[in-house]
Amino acid sequence: MELSEFGIQYESRGPLKAQCLSDFVAELTPTTTEEPQVWTLHVDGSSNSKGGGAGIILEGPNRVTLEQSLKFSFKVTNNQAEYEALLAGLRLARDLGARKVSCNSDSKLMVEQLSGTYQEKDTLLQRYFHTASHQISSFDEFTIKHVPREQNARADLLSKLASTKRPGQHRTIIQETLHSPSLDGKVVNISDNEDLGWITDI
Secondary structure, X not given: OOHXXXXXXXXXXXXXXXXXXXXXXXXXXXXXXXXXXXXXXXXXXXXXXXXXXXEEEEEOHHHOEEEEEEEEOOOOOHHHHHHHHHHHHHHHHHXXXXXXXXXXXXXXXXXXXXXXXXXXXXXXXXXXXXXXXXXXXXXXXXXXXXXXXXXXXXXXXXXXXXXXXXXXXXXXXXXXXXXXXXXXXXXOOEEXXXXXXOOOOO
C-alpha cells in the first residue's frame, strides 16, 4: 500500500520541527534542581451515631485538586477521627510525591498537640500523635495551623458524606472505607466502594 494513494507524503523531520519537539518534552519534564512546591492539605474528621468519616482535600501545583471521603467501619471519637483524617491526607500527599505540605485543620486539640503547645494524656491519642509525627518526618517541610470551621467547610462536608450517602448517589470524589485504625504507620483493609469511580457525576 502506497501512502500517496491517500494524499499523504512523508517528510523527514527538519531542524525546526525537531527543536520544537525537544522544547516541548523539556517543558513537560521536571528538572531535578526545581524547588519542590508546597501542597495545601485540608483535613476534617467527624463522628456521629451513623458512623465516622474523614474529609481530605489536597491542592497541588498546576491547580491539581484531589478530594477524598473516608468512611470508618470502626467506632471513633471526634479527636480520633481528626487524626485519621490527617493520616489519610499525609498518605495521599506522600503517594503523589509531595515534599512540602501546609495543613489546615479545625481541630484545635490536634493542631496544638502537633505544634508542641499541648500534651495529650489520653493513651490512644498519644499513639496517634506519635504515628502522625513519624509520617510528618518523612516530608522536607510540614506546617499545620488551626482554621475556623467555616474555612474548612468543604473538608467537613466530605467527612460526613460517608455516613449520609443515599442509594444511587454519585460524587466526583474518591471514596474509601478504612476498616481499622491507622496506628503505628500501618494501614490495612482499605477498600473502594464498588459503585463509585474516580470520576462520576454528582
